[in-house]
Amino acid sequence: xxxxxxxxxxxxxxxxxxxxxxxxxxxxxxxxxxxxxxxxxxxxxxxxxxxxxxxxxxxxxxxxxxxxxxxxxxxxxxxxxxxxxxxxxxxxxxxxxxxxxxxxxxxxxxxxxxxxxxxxxxxxxxxxxxxxxxxxxxxxxxxxxxxxxxxxxxxxxxxxxxxxxxxxxxxxxxxxxxxxxxxxxxxxxxxxxxxxxxxxxxxxxxxxxxxxxxxxxxxxxxxxxxxxxxxxxxxxxxxxxxxxxxxxxxxxxxxxxxxxxxxxxxxxxxxxxxxxxxxxxxxxxxxxxxxxxxxxxxxxxxxxxxxxxxxxxxxxxxxxxxxxxxxxxxxxxxxxxxxxxxxxxxxxxxxxxxxxxxxxxxxxxxxxxxxxxxxxxx
Numbered sequence: 001x002x003x004x005x006x007x008x009x010x011x012x013x014x015x016x017x018x019x020x021x022x023x024x025x026x027x028x029x030x031x032x033x034x035x036x037x038x039x040x041x042x043x044x045x046x047x048x049x050x051x052x053x054x055x056x057x058x059x060x061x062x063x064x065x066x067x068x069x070x071x072x073x074x075x076x077x078x079x080x081x082x083x084x085x086x087x088x089x090x091x092x093x094x095x096x097x098x099x100x101x102x103x104x105x106x107x108x109x110x111x112x113x114x115x116x117x118x119x120x121x122x123x124x125x126x127x128x129x130x131x132x133x134x135x136x137x138x139x140x141x142x143x144x145x146x147x148x149x150x151x152x153x154x155x156x157x158x159x160x161x162x163x164x165x166x167x168x169x170x171x172x173x174x175x176x177x178x179x180x181x182x183x184x185x186x187x188x189x190x191x192x193x194x195x196x197x198x199x200x201x202x203x204x205x206x207x208x209x210x211x212x213x214x215x216x217x218x219x220x221x222x223x224x225x226x227x228x229x230x231x232x233x234x235x236x237x238x239x240x241x242x243x244x245x246x247x248x249x250x251x252x253x254x255x256x257x258x259x260x261x262x263x264x265x266x267x268x269x270x271x272x273x274x275x276x277x278x279x280x281x282x283x284x285x286x287x288x289x290x291x292x293x294x295x296x297x298x299x300x301x302x303x304x305x306x307x308x309x310x311x312x313x314x315x316x317x318x319x320x321x322x323x324x325x326x327x328x329x330x331x332x333x334x335x336x337x338x339x340x341x342x343x344x345x346x347x348x349x350x351x352x353x354x355x356x357x358x359x360x361x362x363x364x365x366x367x368x369x370x371x372x373x374x375x376x377x378x
Contacts, residue, residue: 009262011262018188021033021187026266028272032053033052040052041273045182046181046339047064049181050185050345053342067125072129073129077101077133077137080108085097086141094334097134101138102131102210106205106208109123110205123205123206127341128345132159132163133150135160135334135337136163154168157175157181158171158174161177172280180335182339183314184314185343186346191217191219191221192217195216196344196347201351201355201358214337223333226322229320230323230332231257236293242297243296245297258313258319260309260313266309268313270314271317275317277321278294281321281325282320318332
């Protein structure tokens, strides 16, 4: 290998063969198992989509009902995990709490039987069921309150919003949240999915795999960007400040959060769907200027940077949706994780089918043959 072979960030280098999802960044296409994301967002629900991703096909009515019932009955978490979470510092970020809690699940379900379909099914169910419970639990625990118990009579999305606010949500808001989960469930070989597949290739347990992926997702260049978008819109403050703000960012060559994507050279198809949800949510709310600021910023960025393929990505509008759902800003990324567990588990199962441990090479650019220098002569 020569230095010419090196690609920073492995850009454009295939790391796996996969049937889980497909992206065409030139035209803005995203498919899960061959099904366009637009169709899933309009007609499916998150658990059906998760089943499609993980098992590779749509469930029939009986299979879907059984899958939903299994997840419903496994929403509760061990009291020792709740007690552990009570020891976390209140100032800790929820993503750090989630990573630790996801890893801790593996202590309670430590059997590692990767050739046993029953074990794999149980792991899938537990992770999909319990991750939302742990996210909502930490939100209450860090405020000094006991967690809200999940309700078996509520849907996956409605139950999470209920556990978060202890109020049964408006069905419209539950539907919006469910759609957001579908949109964030999977996105080919992104950083956290690559982390999941690398970890999976060692044949460790799925709880460690999800914990490693959560840690990767936590960074502001990956899942944390939607938090930064809300901060940015608040900093701009008004439509009139958009263009001066953008001019300053461009002059200092600073990143504009929520814009640009390693794959998409047009507007992210998920951003288009999320924008429609934002419009519906803001139509029901007061005179919050955030959406108008976002629209003006999108317009201004398109004028200045559209020629470079810089357009809104999934993070630009997702934060506005979550804000209108009453979700605290620092829970945006844990909610991303709730959804992306489906994609991580799909890639885990696929990795097991033809596993080979990841061991990439490197391009060494250091020196050779240097002498050892004793401490007294350094």
